[in-house]
Amino acid sequence: MTSGRVTIADVARRAGVSTAAVSKVVRGAYGVSAEMQTKVTQAIEELGYRPHAAARALRGRTYTLGVMLSDTRNPFFPDIIEGITGRLGDTEYQVLLGPGGIEPKTQARMTDAMIDRSMDGLILISPVMTDAELAAIATATPVVVVGRHGGAAAYDAVVDDDVMGAGLVVDHLVGLGHTRIAHITHLERARAQGLPHTVRAEGYRQAMRAHGLADDVLATSFTEEGGFEGARELLARDDRPTAIFAGADIAALGVLRAADEAGLSVPEDLSVAGYDNIGIASLKRISLTSVDQDGHVIGATAAQLLVERIEGRSRSVTSSVSPTLIVRGTTGPPRP
Amino acid sequence: MTSGRVTIADVARRAGVSTAAVSKVVRGAYGVSAEMQTKVTQAIEELGYRPHAAARALRGRTYTLGVMLSDTRNPFFPDIIEGITGRLGDTEYQVLLGPGGIEPKTQARMTDAMIDRSMDGLILISPVMTDAELAAIATATPVVVVGRHGGAAAYDAVVDDDVMGAGLVVDHLVGLGHTRIAHITHLERARAQGLPHTVRAEGYRQAMRAHGLADDVLATSFTEEGGFEGARELLARDDRPTAIFAGADIAALGVLRAADEAGLSVPEDLSVAGYDNIGIASLKRISLTSVDQDGHVIGATAAQLLVERIEGRSRSVTSSVSPTLIVRGTTGPPRP
DNA sequence: CTAACAATGGAGAACGTTCTACATAATACC
DNA sequence: GGTATTATGTAGAACGTTCTCCATTGTTAG
Numbered sequence: 001m002t003s004g005r006v007t008i009a010d011v012a013r014r015a016g017v018s019t020a021a022v023s024k025v026v027r028g029a030y031g032v033s034a035e036m037q038t039k040v041t042q043a044i045e046e047l048g049y050r051p052h053a054a055a056r057a058l059r060g061r062t063y064t065l066g067v068m069l070s071d072t073r074n075p076f077f078p079d080i081i082e083g084i085t086g087r088l089g090d091t092e093y094q095v096l097l098g099p100g101g102i103e104p105k106t107q108a109r110m111t112d113a114m115i116d117r118s119m120d121g122l123i124l125i126s127p128v129m130t131d132a133e134l135a136a137i138a139t140a141t142p143v144v145v146v147g148r149h150g151g152a153a154a155y156d157a158v159v160d161d162d163v164m165g166a167g168l169v170v171d172h173l174v175g176l177g178h179t180r181i182a183h184i185t186h187l188e189r190a191r192a193q194g195l196p197h198t199v200r201a202e203g204y205r206q207a208m209r210a211h212g213l214a215d216d217v218l219a220t221s222f223t224e225e226g227g228f229e230g231a232r233e234l235l236a237r238d239d240r241p242t243a244i245f246a247g248a249d250i251a252a253l254g255v256l257r258a259a260d261e262a263g264l265s266v267p268e269d270l271s272v273a274g275y276d277n278i279g280i281a282s283l284k285r286i287s288l289t290s291v292d293q294d295g296h297v298i299g300a301t302a303a304q305l306l307v308e309r310i311e312g313r314s315r316s317v318t319s320s321v322s323p324t325l326i327v328r329g330t331t332g333p334p335r336p
Numbered sequence: 337m338t339s340g341r342v343t344i345a346d347v348a349r350r351a352g353v354s355t356a357a358v359s360k361v362v363r364g365a366y367g368v369s370a371e372m373q374t375k376v377t378q379a380i381e382e383l384g385y386r387p388h389a390a391a392r393a394l395r396g397r398t399y400t401l402g403v404m405l406s407d408t409r410n411p412f413f414p415d416i417i418e419g420i421t422g423r424l425g426d427t428e429y430q431v432l433l434g435p436g437g438i439e440p441k442t443q444a445r446m447t448d449a450m451i452d453r454s455m456d457g458l459i460l461i462s463p464v465m466t467d468a469e470l471a472a473i474a475t476a477t478p479v480v481v482v483g484r485h486g487g488a489a490a491y492d493a494v495v496d497d498d499v500m501g502a503g504l505v506v507d508h509l510v511g512l513g514h515t516r517i518a519h520i521t522h523l524e525r526a527r528a529q530g531l532p533h534t535v536r537a538e539g540y541r542q543a544m545r546a547h548g549l550a551d552d553v554l555a556t557s558f559t560e561e562g563g564f565e566g567a568r569e570l571l572a573r574d575d576r577p578t579a580i581f582a583g584a585d586i587a588a589l590g591v592l593r594a595a596d597e598a599g600l601s602v603p604e605d606l607s608v609a610g611y612d613n614i615g616i617a618s619l620k621r622i623s624l625t626s627v628d629q630d631g632h633v634i635g636a637t638a639a640q641l642l643v644e645r646i647e648g649r650s651r652s653v654t655s656s657v658s659p660t661l662i663v664r665g666t667t668g669p670p671r672p
Numbered sequence: 673c674t675a676a677c678a679a680t681g682g683a684g685a686a687c688g689t690t691c692t693a694c695a696t697a698a699t700a701c702c
Numbered sequence: 703g704g705t706a707t708t709a710t711g712t713a714g715a716a717c718g719t720t721c722t723c724c725a726t727t728g729t730t731a732g
Contacts, residue, residue: 020690020691021712023689023691024690027690050448053452054390054454054687054688055688056390057689058390058394059689059690060689060717066432072417073414073615078408080681081408081435082408091702094449096433096453097432097434097435098431098433099433101421110430112386113430116390117389117400117453118389119434155497166696178609182448255621256621260620260621274681285593288504318719343718344718360681361719368679369680369681372680392718394687394689394717395686395721399718
């Protein structure tokens with residue numbers, strides 16, 4: 001078991017130097033001669049030494065960054081994670097993901113666990129805890145919050161500009177000639193503020209107002225079923241909308257099903273747009289117009305900010321990433 | 337920072353006992369009086385003490401289990417992870433996920449990192465490394481391998497019975513009256529043996545033989561594009577198949593697109609079946625017949641086996657989980 | 673009443689690093 | 703040639719736990 005592990009003492013013995021010297025070489029610290037450098041490096045290679053992160057934790061860094069995921073099923077997590085690991089690929093940092101669940105309590109348990117494992121910093125993706133809890137975590141360790149608008153005193157934040165994203169959709173639909181554009185959002189029940197769906201709905205309202213149009217928001221849930229139910233209700237109205245903007249692609253898929261069942265053809269009878277640009281949106285069979293968040297950029301930015309924080313920056317930063325509209329086959333001009 | 341951390345010494349001081357005694361209480365070890373128990377427990381609560389996992393690591397357990405993910409995009413990972421965390425929910429163990437990437441080298445880096453962080457055990461999901469590398473890891477720490485058939489001397493394994501799954505599909509299609517059933521598989525290029533797609537293809541061949549039918553395997557890749565290309569080739573043949581069984585749902589979606597483009601209606605002109613039962617397969621708009629692996633059971637079993645290993649079992653176990661066929665709208669009797 | 677033993681609590685040495693302080697050697701300056 | 707300065711290496715004390723002895727109590731047996 002652990003008996004087989006090569007330690008810094010083994011390396012020191014092999015190279016005929018002190019453990020302190022080996023530690024210096026490993027850390028790239030000041031005060032090492034070229035000769036010492038080569039001697040130790042060689043011994044490390046020969047023995048296949050790797051520093052024991054847990055032992056390091058007791059004194060300094062662990063070179064481990066934790067990413068708390070609020071919902072493993074969220075389809076653009078992979079992009080964000082790729083962005084994070086990509087940005088960190090050439091550093092010594094390792095990334096570990098913690099499935100935090102969707103409950104504040106389980107998320108708190110996970111962040112505690114990460115702190116207990118002395119991770120050097122945390123990236124929290126769409127956390128649902130209160131601002132106070134968030135602030136408490138941020139005093140214990142450097143934190144970057146992803147996907148949550150608002151208050152960021154003690155930590156950094158990376159957000160998608162959801163107001164802009166919603167605006168892009170509305171502008172696009174208005175440009176096509178639509179005037180009755182409805183929005184399906186997620187029913188607010190968490191106490192956490194600044195969650196994306198709220199901001200998207202607000203962005204939709206702003207954009208509609210800017211065009212002098214009446215807004216029409218229906219709150220169900222961001223699931224296929226939620227989209228289906230919402231669309232069914234909207235399509236049953238006398239002056240049914242000619243376009244539905246769902247706040248999430250998964251809900252947009254439900255809208256498409258409702259259109260199918262109602263015998264409406266897309267986009268002739270009904271235009272449909274989503275948000276998130278999940279993988280299947282691009283499948284030719286679906287071809288859903290959607291807002292793309294560029295998870296890569298979001299993840300890379302979060303990683304960047306976190307490393308900066310760890311390395312000493314104390315001023316707090318909020319970075320906003322601009323989304324882009326991907327126009328596909330589910331949106332078109334309304335039937336005259 | 338760390339200065340704020342409550343340590344076992346603080347608890348000992350508060351309770352007026354030794355650190356050794358506190359440690360005993362925390363670990364539930366032998367030799368603690370009822371009075372000591374309550375005194376210490378109370379002090380722990382008052383101070384909000386949580387054991388420092390990194391410090392624990394140096395002596396005993398870390399109560400951390402690592403799960404290496406080979407491909408974060410794989411749509412049934414969430415189920416497996418839920419199965420794992422669900423099974424572990426009432427224990428002291430915490431689960432951390434490591435994105436290992438799809439390259440043997442990056443996966444090795446991740447498993448090394450997990451071992452360096454002295455995790456108590458590892459679950460490897462569809463690892464692509466060689467059997468030798470796998471065995472090496474298994475000597476360093478308890479290991480459970482998920483989704484890889486074959487050799488399991490030093491570690492436990494949980495596999496989906498892919499032979500059975502492929503058989504279910506073939507039996508279903510033959511039962512509907514199909515005789516020309518083609519299979520699309522993933523092009524083998526990794527050196528790792530026993531990967532699911534190989535076994536599924538073999539199961540398909542066995543089942544076809546059992547029915548006295550000729551097999552027809554085409555290797556492209558498990559992507560939407562791979563399914564599309566494969567289907568296009570198959571459908572261009574003179575005696576084109578009346579049913580296509582894709583080894584993965586994502587490829588099956590490509591098959592559906594190819595059918596659309598060829599003007600074939602599903603399932604009348606072509607039956608299509610997939611494997612994995614990914615979330616969107618159940619969307620009414622897709623309604624794909626598929627084989628369900630029950631990721632929950634797989635994950636829960638893996639967690640169970642790992643904990644058993646950690647707690648001392650040395651005999652190696654391989655657990656096979658039976659898949660089920662979910663019949664939906666993309667399969668039906670062939671046109672007479 | 674004493675010897676043997678069980679039950680309980682505590683001292684203190686690990687575990688594998690980092691890092692401050694110091695010792696020594698080499699170089700620079702006048 | 704002596705002193706100040708810089709460069710290089712090492713001792714050894716942390717870090718927060720666990721866990722193996724021991725020391726001290728009671729308790730039981732004879």
